[in-house]
Amino acid sequence: MAKVLILIALCVLPSLITAAHDVRKPFVVIGKVYCDTCRCGYETPATTYIPGAMVRVECEDSNSLQVVFNVDNVTDATGTYTITVTEDHEDQLCYATLISSPQSDCTAKAPGRDKSTVILTNFNGVISNIRHANAMGFLKDSALPGCTQLLKQYQEYDE
């Protein structure tokens, strides 16, 4: 009898836990948008963050690669955006991507830093519904004067 109960518990518990996961939806994608003020391809202490930048979360069908879902939002005063996605996007390729920057001297998308993959489904062991996307950036038209010095310090650090 005890064995049967344990067996039932082992079979039923995982599905209860899965059900609890489902209750945690919607997903919340959070990330930052920066201005690469040193035009160096990464964030530095001189990096600034862009309020009012438009970001889109987009999902492609993994077979046709057609965009089947998208939702936009803008960054707040700290350059942070929050995009709520109400449904599960299992079997789709989802990412956050830059749309536009309101900062007139920082509008070109930084190569390789304008997109960040996000997983909008409940996957192995991940209980949280919050998805932190990698920071994405625009390139400043010209590097700040202090950057040469700053980047030199970085290089010395690496050596």
Ligand SMILES: *[C@@H]1O[C@H](CO)[C@@H](O)[C@H](O)[C@H]1NC(C)=O
């Ligand atoms: C857009 O951002 C605002 C402020 O952070 C938030 O309240 C709102 O829910 C967001 N919209 C979506 C679709 O996530």
